[in-house]
Amino acid sequence: MVSSVFDLFKIGVGPSSSHTMGPMTAACDFVEMLAEKALLESVGRVEAELYGSLALTGKGHATDRAVLLGLSGQRPHSLCPDEADEIVAAIRATSRLRLGGEHEIEFVEERDMSFLQRERLPHHSNGMRFTAYGPDGNMLDSKVYYSVGGGAVVDEGAVARNAPPEGSWDVPYNYRNADELLSFTEKDGITIADIVRANERASLSDEEINRRLAAIERAMSGCIERGIGQEGILPGGLQVKRRAPGLYRLLQERAKEPSVDPLAALDWVNLWALAVNEENAAGGRVVTAPTNGAAGIIPAVLRYYQSFIPGASEEGVQVFLLTAAAIGSLFKENASISGAEVGCQGEVGVACSMAAAGLTAALGGTPGQVENAAEIGMEHNLGLTCDPVGGLVQVPCIERNAVGAIKALEASRLALVGDGTHRVSLDEVIETMRKTGLDMNERYKETAQGGLAVNVVEC
DSSP, rough: OOOOOOHHHHHESOOOOIIIIIHHHHHHHHHHHHHHTTGGOOOOOOEEEEEEHHHHHHTTHHHHHHHHHHHOOTTTTTOOOHHHHHHHHHHHHHHEETTTTTTTEEEEEHHEEEEETTTSSSSSSEEEEEEEEEETSSSEEEEEEEEEEETTEEEEEHHHHTTOOOOOOSSSSSSSHHHHHHHHHHHHHHOOOHHHHHHHTTTTHHHHHHHHHHHHHHHHHHHHHHHHOOOSTTSSOOOOBBOOOHHHHHHHHHHTTTSOOTTTHHHHHHOOOOOOOHHTTTTTTEEEESSSSTTTHHHHHHHHHHSSSSSHHHHHHHHHHHHHHHHHHHHHHHSSHHHHHHHHGGTTHHHHHHHHHHHHHHTOHHHHHHHHHHHHHHHTTTTOOOOGGGOOOTTHHHHHHHHHHHHHHHHHHHTTTSSSSSSSOHHHHHHHHHHHHHOGGGGSSSSSSSSHHHHHHHO
């Protein structure tokens, strides 16, 4: 099923869409379910159990904080990062938590939150179980959730029923793969962006679509600006210094010099990607694009379009985002956007593919050239592992976004000098990515048990 633009691009908080935003949403959903069943006031204790990748890298990805915030009734899209620190600090200082912001219970984190690193729930590595008990210790209710990537959450019941994925709805262009998408553009003489907008019109007016796209662009831009302006060391213990402010000052000084560097634009793209992912690593407000771990690529390439392309326009920004979402939907439907499921090829690789497609469309590329750019963007990220040092979304994640953004520019440029015909199709690359993810050892799927995560000294 086709995913909505606004399911792929979600405004939330860092450092991880699957390990922070997903668990926060699941915990909040569980509390709201208790309230709907009139059980909230009867709860004496809540237990949170985290499995698989959530358990292995959860603390580095702030999953523990996310669960505390979700149980307190906070959701990623409306959470203020500064207020989050105060809420978590109060819970940890008092061992008291207000479920849904209303019903106060005792919550001893060491007792009530378990990281079950050697256990995995059946349907996905990012599994979690919440259980509520009465004051007498009797179980009131329990539910299993899966954080499946990009901040999306499904419960075990939906998985068992094979329910439609998040964002599925009746649309005029229900494409299942890139070949069908291109067929629609050829048949009706329209662009990929036109198809995505027509699908969004199934539930939204054009004015609302434009308003939401503008909000996404503002959030991406705001994240760049905050990342550029924040000095210091990122949290988590790796002592990673924020590099974006210093790089920004350097580029400003270089801009005053009379000499011309033909590759200066790439330095700015690097800056914008670093700024976003440093802000994400600090738990700031970001946009899943399609995930938090890959959140810097699309904003950086979009800012490149706005800053370096003569004639860049608001319409071009909309075409960029709508087209990028179409490509992201193909990966989400036919493979995965979860690093815990297929490695970082599903995050940075997909974001690179989306950004390449979006830029190509904004520059006036044909649907065939857009599909070619998307294919190139993923083809050269196949097999990319997810091996975060210390379980943190910092090394190699931050630099990996900068490199992914540059790859997206290259993919777009290669596609635009061609006529759209090419030997390897996007559908073939998506299927290859899916199979590569299945073959990939679990150590390289966001578990911090392989690759750089075990070969880099953390201190």
